Amino acid sequence: MNKILILILFPLFVFSQNIKGKITDANQQPIEGASVYLDGTTIGTVSDADGLFEITSKSKFNTLLIVKFMGYEDIYVSNPYEKSFFTFVLVPKQNEIETVLVVKDGFTRKQKLQLFREQFLGVTKYGKACKILNEDAIDFNYDLETFTFTASCPEPIKVENPLLGYVIDFDLQDFYVKFNFKTIKSINAIQSLFLGTVKYTETKIDEKIIKNRNDVYFGSAVDFFKGIIDNSWSEKKFILYEGRFPVLANDYFKVLKKDDLYEVTVTSTNKVSFSIGGIKKTNFYADFNLLYRKKRQSRVIFKTETFFVDSSGNNSHKDQIVFGGDIGQQKAGNTLPLDFEPEILEKEVEKDK
Template sequence: MKNKITISVSILLYLFSMQLLAQNIIGKVTTASGTTLPGVSVYLDGTTLGTSTNDAGEFSLISTTKFNTSLIIRFMGYEDVILSNPYEKPFWNIVLQVKENEIEPVFIIDDGFTRKQKMQLFKEQFLGSNKEGKACRILNEDALILEFDKKNNRLLAKSYEPIQIQNDYLGYLVEFDLYDFYVLMNKKSIKSADVYQSMFLGTSQFIDNAKHEYQKINRDKAYFGSSMELFKTLIHNSWETKKFLLYEGKFAVNPTNYFKITNEEGLFKVEVKEQNNIGLKSKKFNVFLNLLYNKKRQSQIQFGTKEFFVDEFGNTSHRDQIIFGGDIGTQKLGNLLPLNYQPLKSE
């Protein structure tokens, strides 16, 4: 039986540059004709840090820390602007271009499955089928277009507006701009048991709307044992003080034999050392390892890249080439925390 492989990519663009002293991101947003635009949404991708322009079209985003992520400028009826290095300039003059009419004709195609069946699989692979995922509600389901590609046995999805997800378990409203989504099946099926691989890609904004203390406690539960904590453990070589164990097959191994970490002034370069007896027999780089968290939560991690970069927040590059299975593989958007999240306490 083939192992299921899942890819969950929540951030579209990553900036991996030198960490410098924090500074504000300041700018002004206008149309091509020079008209100022109030109420434009401005936020750091994957975080809770956002603001909107004032009556003069000006914005100032205050942050005590620099984040290796993009700045998104979004306003209805205009093309999004994505700044991959928002700290590059002391002041930004942003000109928004009117979005061309992208409404496409909708054809009713008989792909063999009902919308209800496709929506169920979409939610499982996008939100998650665990308690965190099941606690999420999509507030604008009608914006989603779902199609089963019978030729390639894939469920595809797109949305003409950001998907709004209320996560009642963690106390966040997430606006996710879906850029790409697919679920690859082992055969022509819509059943979750036949999923071989899934992936979603996009930008996100988190709005903290927690109303109960237990939601903040749940955030810590979601953090511990997550990929975010794993990558922090990796770059700081804190395996002994954390609850992660690394395995090659059934044998526990020393992580230093598999990873070389270089601190490049606050940004960590991770080099994966290929072992002769691991990975699939392929010309492509492929290293496959097992993880155990807290002596019971089992995961698999597959590296299709020889090197990648990690910042202090556990934000990584090459997320489409770092594939998780098992426990971490089941953690979808319902488990997703903002990049600026810090746990309330140590586990």
């Protein structure tokens, strides 16, 4: 007997959001087959023979609308919902000859690939299970003066994530890992960052994958921000600590609904400098510890006083909100689409009672 019972935990808006438009070249000729999608989601389509497209989402997301077509410059729209109909004119890419400067830094490509996988995909079981399908396209550089490792790729990095049932196309815009001395081991990294746009394509869905997706979602950064705007703090979820002492989250996060977004203002009474990798920092607004389900420990540092969160838990200012501990270990291999809706299996409900 199949005991799977699916429950939607977080209801979305009851109306759909339609994004329509037409894509042409400079001669007003329609372009067929251009990819149009919402960044960080599975929501997208391709333009038809008349250059027309239409995508529908159940909710408004705080993300970009992206248009891509081989041989043409990409288009990014910061507010996909600002118009009822878009007209995009694609511009051909300029032919650029890339110059690759080979500098002897003492590290092999195998070592660099290992560091990249660890810092991009992560070292969790989900990150380790991922496979980069076009590794040969990725270029690496190690600056011996600043001990900074960087990576770039002229095409989207294609990642197969079998445990979560997705293929990810990640357009890497920035990636670096910083050290205090010449080394290429992740354990010695003092700071790392990767930014870019991403498209998710679902490849498989079954009970095991649903369980894995739930495991990744609950206790993640998205779940944390969702808890802030929903005010859903409890011992079975996140407990907020300032230093070693548990505190009331409502005293530190002020949430104001603004149209389709939530404006969050964060405060703290603990205005002291902190240290990451031996480097002291003072330009921050708040520093908290988090405990999820009494066992998973994280740290979150806000270098911005105000940020925005959409109804799905996606936050702005990603480069100014830094996580350590459990959440800090969750990299690209632990990510889910913004349109992911957590489901729960019946046996998980019984376990949680």
